[in-house]
Amino acid sequence: xxxxxxxxxxxxxxxxxxxxxxxxxxxxxxxxxxxxxxxxxxxxxxxxxxxxxxxxxxxxxxxxxxxxxxxxxxxxxxxxxxxxxxxxxxxxxxxxxxxxxxxxxxxxxxxxxxxxxxxxxxxxxxxxxxxxxxxxxxxxxxxxxxxxxxxxxxxxxxxxxxxxxxxxxxxxxxxxxxxxxxxxxxxxxxxxxxxxxxxxxxxxxxxxxxxx
Numbered sequence: 001x002x003x004x005x006x007x008x009x010x011x012x013x014x015x016x017x018x019x020x021x022x023x024x025x026x027x028x029x030x031x032x033x034x035x036x037x038x039x040x041x042x043x044x045x046x047x048x049x050x051x052x053x054x055x056x057x058x059x060x061x062x063x064x065x066x067x068x069x070x071x072x073x074x075x076x077x078x079x080x081x082x083x084x085x086x087x088x089x090x091x092x093x094x095x096x097x098x099x100x101x102x103x104x105x106x107x108x109x110x111x112x113x114x115x116x117x118x119x120x121x122x123x124x125x126x127x128x129x130x131x132x133x134x135x136x137x138x139x140x141x142x143x144x145x146x147x148x149x150x151x152x153x154x155x156x157x158x159x160x161x162x163x164x165x166x167x168x169x170x171x172x173x174x175x176x177x178x179x180x181x182x183x184x185x186x187x188x189x190x191x192x193x194x195x196x197x198x199x200x201x202x203x204x205x206x207x208x209x210x211x212x
Contacts, residue, residue: 007057012181013040013075014067014095019181020047031182040074061184061192064092065199066125072198079196092194093187098179100129101186103158112137114152116161124148124161134188
């Protein structure tokens with residue numbers, strides 16, 4: 001019988017995807033992933049409830065962004081509420097780092113990797129990484145597509161922000177277009193200790209009433 005006290009629940013709602021995963025002893029034992037666009041609040045709790053033991057875990061990891069302002073707040077609020085109710089510890093990770101870890105695990109990448117996510121107002125969030133070990137080689141930036149193309153050069157790239165740079169629609173050629181909660185298992189420990197609060201990447205259009 002599995003022991004919930006050895007588990008980590010991962011919550012990812014920072015993008016158009018909504019996903020959850022249970023990790024135990026360094027392996028994913030259950031997961032759910034769906035591209036929902038909007039409506040993360042309606043999908044997230046049923047997804048968690050559908051996991052073994054209702055997703056109960058001793059530790060919770062939540063995607064803090066960058067990404068959708070609303071989606072990020074839904075995930076962080078849910079993680080905080082569950083941690084309080086279960087007496088669980090809580091940590092955060094970056095959507096960009098999760099995408100990078102997944103890409104390095106599944107694709108052949110020579111040199112640095114650029115991760116790009118849709119950032120709103122026609123901009124993209126961009127950050128570069130190298131591996132192994134997974135290392136940030138630039139800071140998070142919110143860029144106009146033309147500026148992102150200049151920075152990208154000939155680098156290998158993943159993420160749904162690529163369509164804003166004229167590289168096609170990631171819905172038909174996903175290439176790791178959206179982060180997946182299950183890929184948190186690939187993150188080095190140093191990438192899972194963020195403070196569980198939103199990483200917006202740029203100033204939000206309206207100040208949120210909750211989850212500062």
